[in-house]
Amino acid sequence: MIRVADAPIGGSDPTRRFAVRCDGRVLMPGLTRPEAVAACGWLGALASADRVMALAEVTLPVVLTDGAGPHLLDGDGRLVLVLAPHPALPEAFLAMGASATGYRVGVVRAVGGTGWAWLARADTAAADRVAVLDDLDAVADAHALRAWAGRWAGAVTSLAG
Numbered sequence: 049m050i051r052v053a054d055a056p057i058g059g060s061d062p063t064r065r066f067a068v069r070c071d072g073r074v075l076m077p078g079l080t081r082p083e084a085v086a087a088c089g090w091l092g093a094l095a096s097a098d099r100v101m102a103l104a105e106v107t108l109p110v111v112l113t114d115g116a117g118p119h120l121l122d123g124d125g126r127l128v129l130v131l132a133p134h135p136a137l138p139e140a141f142l143a144m145g146a147s148a149t150g151y152r153v154g155v156v157r158a159v160g161g162t163g164w165a166w167l168a169r170a171d172t173a174a175a176d177r178v179a180v181l182d183d184l185d186a187v188a189d190a191h192a193l194r195a196w197a198g199r200w201a202g203a204v205t206s207l208a209g
Contacts, residue, residue, distance in 0.1 A: 049084040052077040056125040076104050077125035090163035101205040105162040120164050136188045151177045168193050170202030
């Protein structure tokens with residue numbers, strides 16, 4: 049666990065100034081101290097290559113999401129919202145991150161405690177967001193998930209099978 053002064057979501061919340069250093073990278077800037085301690089516990093169980101696809105569950109005091117959630121923080125410190133269970137992939141959930149240079153869209157699953165990981169994700173322009181989500185919703189299995197990532201220039205974790 050390390051302190052970070054410039055966490056993306058730490059600007060409005062001074063308690064969100066922590067991150068995890070793992071494999072020489074700073075991951076999930078914007079965690080609170082207890083969230084960072086928890087992340088240190090479950091990150092070690094992931095394969096080194098999968099740690100960049102890890103997300104930490106975060107508690108935000110005043111965010112209304114109308115039944116969606118939980119809220120996650122990705123390796124880059126971007127906020128991601130779990131939208132709904134995926135209709136065909138067991139234990140997988142559709143998720144979308146807030147816009148930065150594009151929307152981060154994909155499928156996540158819980159990996160332990162307050163840990164989550166992207167099974168597949170892609171960064172997409174606002175104009176493509178609905179098409180990317182619709183295409184992801186139609187994915188039927190792990191093979192189709194890899195094909196989805198290929199179509200949308202996404203990344204796939206080894207957790208996807």
